[in-house]
Amino acid sequence: MRGINKSFYGVKANDDVDFDLGVGEVHALLGENGAGKSTMCSVLAGLYRPDSGEILLDGEPVAFGSPKDALAAGVGMVYQHFRLVMNFTVAENLALGHPDVPTRLSEKDLVAKAHELGDRYDFPVDPNAYVWQLSVGQQQRVEILKLLYREARVLILDEPTAVLTPQEGEALFRTMRLMAEDGRSLIFVSHKLNEVKAVSDRVTVFRDGRVVGSADTVDATPKDLARMMVGRDLDLPKRSGSADRGAVVLSVRDLAVNDDRGLEGLRGVSIDIRQGEVVGIAGVAGNGQRELTHAIAGLRAPTAGTVELGGKDVTSRTVAHRIDAGLAYVPQSRLGVGLASGLTAEENLALKGYRKPPYAKGRLLDQDVFKSRGDKLIDDFDVRGVRPGLPVRLLSGGNLQKVLFAREVSQDHIVLMARSPTRGLDVGATEQVRNQILAERDAGIGVLLVSEDLDELLSLSDRILVFYEGKVVGEFSAEEATPEEIGLLMAGHTEEGAA
Amino acid sequence: MNESAEIGLLVLAIAAGTPVVYAAVGEILAERAGVLNLGVQGMMLVGAVAGFWAVFTVESLWLGVLLSLIVGAAAAAIHAFNSITLRVNQIVSGLALTIFGTGLSTFIGRAGETQLAGEPAPKSFEPLLTGGLADIPLIGPLVFGHDILVYLSWLLVAATSYYIFRTKPGLALRAVGEDPPSAESAGIDVAKVRYIHVLVGGALAGLGGAYISLALVPSWTDEPIGQAGWIAIALVILASWRPWRALFAAYLFGAAGQLNFYLQTQGVDIPSNLLAMLPFVLAILAMLVLASGERARKLGAPAALAIPYSREQR
Numbered sequence: 001m002r003g004i005n006k007s008f009y010g011v012k013a014n015d016d017v018d019f020d021l022g023v024g025e026v027h028a029l030l031g032e033n034g035a036g037k038s039t040m041c042s043v044l045a046g047l048y049r050p051d052s053g054e055i056l057l058d059g060e061p062v063a064f065g066s067p068k069d070a071l072a073a074g075v076g077m078v079y080q081h082f083r084l085v086m087n088f089t090v091a092e093n094l095a096l097g098h099p100d101v102p103t104r105l106s107e108k109d110l111v112a113k114a115h116e117l118g119d120r121y122d123f124p125v126d127p128n129a130y131v132w133q134l135s136v137g138q139q140q141r142v143e144i145l146k147l148l149y150r151e152a153r154v155l156i157l158d159e160p161t162a163v164l165t166p167q168e169g170e171a172l173f174r175t176m177r178l179m180a181e182d183g184r185s186l187i188f189v190s191h192k193l194n195e196v197k198a199v200s201d202r203v204t205v206f207r208d209g210r211v212v213g214s215a216d217t218v219d220a221t222p223k224d225l226a227r228m229m230v231g232r233d234l235d236l237p238k239r240s241g242s243a244d245r246g247a248v249v250l251s252v253r254d255l256a257v258n259d260d261r262g263l264e265g266l267r268g269v270s271i272d273i274r275q276g277e278v279v280g281i282a283g284v285a286g287n288g289q290r291e292l293t294h295a296i297a298g299l300r301a302p303t304a305g306t307v308e309l310g311g312k313d314v315t316s317r318t319v320a321h322r323i324d325a326g327l328a329y330v331p332q333s334r335l336g337v338g339l340a341s342g343l344t345a346e347e348n349l350a351l352k353g354y355r356k357p358p359y360a361k362g363r364l365l366d367q368d369v370f371k372s373r374g375d376k377l378i379d380d381f382d383v384r385g386v387r388p389g390l391p392v393r394l395l396s397g398g399n400l401q402k403v404l405f406a407r408e409v410s411q412d413h414i415v416l417m418a419r420s421p422t423r424g425l426d427v428g429a430t431e432q433v434r435n436q437i438l439a440e441r442d443a444g445i446g447v448l449l450v451s452e453d454l455d456e457l458l459s460l461s462d463r464i465l466v467f468y469e470g471k472v473v474g475e476f477s478a479e480e481a482t483p484e485e486i487g488l489l490m491a492g493h494t495e496e497g498a499a
Numbered sequence: 500m501n502e503s504a505e506i507g508l509l510v511l512a513i514a515a516g517t518p519v520v521y522a523a524v525g526e527i528l529a530e531r532a533g534v535l536n537l538g539v540q541g542m543m544l545v546g547a548v549a550g551f552w553a554v555f556t557v558e559s560l561w562l563g564v565l566l567s568l569i570v571g572a573a574a575a576a577i578h579a580f581n582s583i584t585l586r587v588n589q590i591v592s593g594l595a596l597t598i599f600g601t602g603l604s605t606f607i608g609r610a611g612e613t614q615l616a617g618e619p620a621p622k623s624f625e626p627l628l629t630g631g632l633a634d635i636p637l638i639g640p641l642v643f644g645h646d647i648l649v650y651l652s653w654l655l656v657a658a659t660s661y662y663i664f665r666t667k668p669g670l671a672l673r674a675v676g677e678d679p680p681s682a683e684s685a686g687i688d689v690a691k692v693r694y695i696h697v698l699v700g701g702a703l704a705g706l707g708g709a710y711i712s713l714a715l716v717p718s719w720t721d722e723p724i725g726q727a728g729w730i731a732i733a734l735v736i737l738a739s740w741r742p743w744r745a746l747f748a749a750y751l752f753g754a755a756g757q758l759n760f761y762l763q764t765q766g767v768d769i770p771s772n773l774l775a776m777l778p779f780v781l782a783i784l785a786m787l788v789l790a791s792g793e794r795a796r797k798l799g800a801p802a803a804l805a806i807p808y809s810r811e812q813r
Contacts, residue, residue, distance in 0.1 A: 068686035083684040085677045087802065088670075095667065096674050097685030103667045146685075 004053035006039055013039040014050070015209040021154065026176055026186045028196040028217065030229055031206030032426035037189050040206075041156045044187075045077035046070030057154075072099070076152035078143045080159055084131045090114060090142050091127040094149050117148050120182075121175045137168035144175070155179065156187040161195055165284055166454065166487035173199040191229075191427060192455070193222040205229055230427055246275030248311070249326070249414045249446035250296070255305035257291035265291035267470040268305070273415065273446040278437065280461030281450040282486050288470035289450045290332075293419050296448070297329045298322050299337075310414050323352055326414035330421055332450075334400045341393035345386045346374030349407045381406040382432070398429030405436055416440050419450040434460060454483050468492055508754065508761045510640050513649060514715055516746075516753030518543065518707040518724065520652045522731035523738065523745040524659050525703030529575075531663060531740060532696040533676040535805040537593025538578050539704050540728025541600020546571040546705025548604040551712035551719050554620050563713050564648075564706060571705015572698045574600055579697040583690050586807035597728065605721050615719040623717035624648055624710075648710050653746075655703075660742040672696060676801030679808040689808050704728070730778055733785035739799040752778050 006014040014036050021027050029037040042048045044055065046064030054061050057073060064070040067077070084093050091110035095101045101110075114127035118141075125134070125141050134142070140160060147155050157176075161169045176186055176199055190196055196203055197217060204214040205228040212228050250273040259265030266288040273279050281289055294300035296307055298319040306315045309325040317325075331337040339348045350359050350370050358369045378386055383402045385395050392403060401421065409416065418437065422430040437460055441447055451457050457464055464481050466474040466489040474489040522539050529536045536542075546567035553563035574596060581592035608615045624646040632643040663669040674682040675692045683689050711724050730752055738744035759774040 066686075067684055071686065079684075083678075083681040085674050085681050087677050088674065092670060096670055096682065097687050099686075101667055105665055105667060105670065 004040060004043055004050045004055075006043060006048060006050050013209055014043065017053070017206075017209075017211055019204060019211065020214075021185050021187065022202075023185055024180050024183050025202060026180050026188055026200045028188045028190060028200035028203040029206060030191060030193070030196055030203055030225060032191065032229060032428065035206035035229075035426075036209040037206050038158060039209075041077060041158060041187065041189060044070070044154075045075060045156055047077075071147075071150055071152065074151065074153040075156070076147035076150060076154070077156040078140065078147065078158060078160060080162065082139050082143050084139055084142060086132040087130065089128055089130055090125055090134075090145075093131060093142055094127075094146055098150060113149065114145065117145050121148065121178050122171075123175050135168075136163045137165070137171075140164070140172070141175075148179075152184070154185050154187070156189070158189045159191075160188070161190065161192065165491050166483055167491055169195070193225055194455075196225070197222065226427075245277050246444060248272045248274050249309070250417075250448065251306075251308040251311075252292075252296065253306045253308075255292070255295055255302050255307065257288075257295045257300055257302045259291055264303075265470055266295065266302075269467075269470070269472055270305075271448070271465065271472075273448055275414070275444045275446055276441055277463070278441050278447040278449055278461045280457035280464040281448070281467055282454060282457050282464055282490060283452070283467030284490050285452055287467045287490075289419065289467055291470070292467075293329070293331070293417055293448075293450060296322075296417060297327065297331075320355075323411070326412060328408035328411065328413040328416045328445075330401075330404055330408055330416070330418040332419040332423070334397070334404055335393055338404045339392050339400060342391050344389060345378060345383060345392050345395070345403050346370050348392050348403055349374045349377050349410075352407060353411055377406040377410055378403075397424045398426060398432075401425060401429065401433060405433065409436070409440060413445065415446045415448065417448040417450075420452060421449070422451075422453065422456060454486060457486075458483065466490060504761065504764065506637060506640055508757050510644055511757045512750050512754035513641075513645065514753070515756050516749035516751075517649050517652050518710045518715065518727050519731045519734060519749040519752055520656065520746050521707030521710060522704040522728060523734045523749055524652075524655055524742050525571075525700035525707070526731055526735045527663075527700075527738070527740050527742060527745060528659065528672075528696040528703070529700035530735060530804055531672050531676045531801055532693045533679065533801050533803040533806065533808070534579070534582055534693055534697050535589045535593065536575065536578050536582075536596075536697060536700060537590060537732065538574065538596025538600065538701075539593075539731050540724075540726065541597035541603075542571045542574045542701050542704035543708030543711075543724050543728045543731075544600045544604035544722070545574050546708030547712040547724055548607050548615070548708075548719070549705070550709030551615060551620060552607065554622055554713060554717075555615055555618065555719075558621050560622055560624060560713055563709055567705040567709030568702040569705075571708070572702040574705070575697050575701020578701070579694050582807060583693045583697070586809060589805045589807070601722065608719055608721060616721065618719055620713070620717035620719075624714035646714050648706075648714060656742045656746045663742070673801070676803055679803055693808075704731070707731070726779065726782075729782055733782035736785040736798065736800075737781070740801065741799075752781070755781075 004014050004017040017036065017040055019040060031037045039048065043050050046067045046069050062073055064073070085096065091107065091114055094114055095105060095110050111127040114125070118124045123141050123145065125138055125145065131139060131142060140163070160172060164172060176188070180186060188200055200217045202214060203217050203220055203225065205212050205225060207229060252269060252271045254268050254270055255266055256264060256268050257266040269292060271279065283289055291300065295302045298317065302315065306313055308314065309322060309327055312325060314322050314325055335341040340351065347370065353359055354365060359365055381402045383399050383406065385399055392400065395403070421433050425433065434456065437447060437449065449457065449460060458481055462478050464476045464486065465472045466486055468489060476486065522543055526536060526539055549570040550563035550567040553566045554560055578592050578596050581587045582589045626644050627647050628643050632639060663672065671682065671687045671692055674685065675687060675689050679689045708724055712719065716723060734745055734748040734752065738748045755777045759771050762769060762774065763771065
């Protein structure tokens with residue numbers, strides 16, 4: 001790709017990007033959110049047309065008007081949000097829109113082809129299974145099989161490991177190597193340095209829409225790559241030994257909670273969190289984390305068990321009561337649950353304290369306090385992009401999270417509960433959030449951190465509990481935890497090793 | 500005597516069900532593509548008046564059939580443009596189409612020199628075979644005693660069922676109704692698939708309407724089709740969006756309508772209005788299902804039904 005330029009509404013998403021991909025090469029793209037990786041991939045996959053620049057495939061210039069054109073030329077992309085029809089079988093998804101499939105469908109041929117491709121790349125899936133029955137990792141396999149079935153020679157994988165357990169990630173890497181050995185070229189988008197080191201041959205780093213450098217992976221140190229991504233040295237969050245642990249501030253006893261389908265989502269969990277302690281909850285999404293946080297926050301009534309905040313039983317108390325008892329909550333869904341999307345940043349910042357002074361003067365609200373306190377918090381937490389009257393939903397993900405954090409930690413609290421606090425944030429914003437969590441801990445707050453990012457849990461938590469099917473299946477102290485062990489437990493392997 | 504009355508009931512049930520079969524198969528195609536068209540009643544009415552006009556003025560039944568197909572598709576084109584290109588609320592657009600079709604057919608029926616209202620048709624579709632096979636007891640009239648449009652409807656149901664579940668375009672159709680973004684990224688033109696199936700669906704509804712004025716009740720009255728269009732929409736749900744089930748559900752509806760007359764001849768004393776109500780109770784129940792997204796989902800409703808698709812809002 002030569003001199004690719006692409007702008008959105010006057011903002012340069014790709015600024016004179018050059019990129020070379022060799023045959024049989026796994027090429028990693030590194031960069032923060034908005035650095036231009038995805039834009040370049042979308043141009044290559046035919047989703048966007050470049051404003052200028054050209055794409056050469058085997059030395060020949062090509063122009064893709066649509067993803068269909070790109071696919072016909074052998075370039076295909078696996079998107080973060082899968083493009084699979086959930087109510088179709090695997091075989092039907094493979095056949096959908098495929099130019100060489102005959103008009104009269106033959107189930108036998110489709111199944112045979114799916115088996116053949118699955119065997120060749122060590123990638124077994126049941127062709128007759130419905131996609132909705134498959135795990136996320138298996139669905140991703142189907143997406144890749146779709147491209148292989150269409151004989152794609154260039155495969156673009158956009159943050160493929162974000163949704164996988166460590167073991168599934170390992171399996172994906174094996175398959176990626178097999179595909180590369182088979183002469184296919186892969187582009188691997190990631191922001192995790194260790195994955196890039198593990199699987200790629202070459203790495204290209206993006207920043208602010210430009211390519212800042214390319215290197216053979218073996219020659220690049222993680223520290224160099226991180227500096228290239230961010231443009232400065234990163235302060236990796238460090239826990240300062242064990243902080244002084246005080247009294248138990250959050251105590252959950254034998255808690256059982258139903259999920260949305262009315263089934264037991266959380267099945268008898270007990271957790272104690274002390275002052276100055278970060279307790280991490282690991283687990284694949286959908287194993288009871290949501291039910292736990294909802295029950296603690298008061299958004300969902302438990303069927304059994306108790307929740308105590310600061311020694312007081314709040315199991316059947318209202319959300320407002322729990323806030324007054326000292327619960328700060330950063331939910332996974334920043335807009336919707338966390339923030340009111342149509343209100344301004346200042347209004348959102350006042351959303352939990354507006355009933356009381358200084359916001360409230362009797363029955364009325366003091367607009368000057370809204371403004372002054374809002375401005376101060378926006379300043380303190382370095383929230384960018386705020387303009388008067390601007391609905392908060394128009395802020396970027398990182399800035400939304402800053403607003404949410406600012407509101408939650410600026411009120412009196414003894415417990416901070418955060419779910420996937422860095423999901424979707426770029427490296428800089430992630431760093432800020434993680435440092436804030438550690439600052440909370442050092443200030444004597446009890447922190448409950450629910451995350452699907454193992455690296456995050458390992459670097460921040462004093463203790464890690466592993467959730468599987470609504471139960472705690474393992475507990476580790478910060479010192480003894482390893483990603484391998486936790487990964488196995490997350491995938492449902494018991495400690496005795498039985499599947 | 501008794502036996503023949505019952506067979507007569509069944510033969511009439513098939514005839515009464517046939518317009519609903521055509522309309523329901525048409526609606527299945529549109530809904531499988533993700534477009535809910537509540538204009539079926541309107542499309543059937545314009546088809547009925549077009550068919551009757553052709554047979555009344557030029558005395559050609561087949562021209563009536565052709566005209567009803569074209570007019571039905573033309574009416575559906577309004578809804579297709581509204582819901583696919585303009586992405587307006589499909590329920591509102593469909594209801595408007597029904598109101599429009601009802602008014603237009605009544606107007607044409609009464610307007611100017613044609614004056615169709617109250618007139619009998621000079622010709623109508625008659626049973627294809629008389630004597631011979633049709634005289635075999637029991638199965639004779641049931642299998643061989645119908646007019647050609649009934650046989651065509653059987654062919655249509657078989658062909659549509661094969662098309663939806665066993666062919667590549669059928670797969671594309673279902674994908675568009677289930678998950679338009681995925682279909683699009685597989686290289687399928689979502690808007691095109693939707694247009695085609697809404698138009699074909701409209702043509703079939705038009706033909707269903709014409710069957711009434713050309714075969715079932717060969718004369719013109721205002722609103723000659725009763726509420727067959729609404730019944731067809733209800734039956735689509737009852738049939739879980741499957742053509743064969745729609746065929747039998749339509750005959751069941753036909754039988755329920757005929758039961759009224761049959762019971763009267765048998766001297767059973769049930770208020771006839773109560774029986775006449777029966778199909779509509781059914782229809783209301785079906786609508787309740789449609790209104791509850793989750794229940795409709797379990798019955799097999801296309802996931803993207805009635806949701807406009809916009810490429811930019813991925």
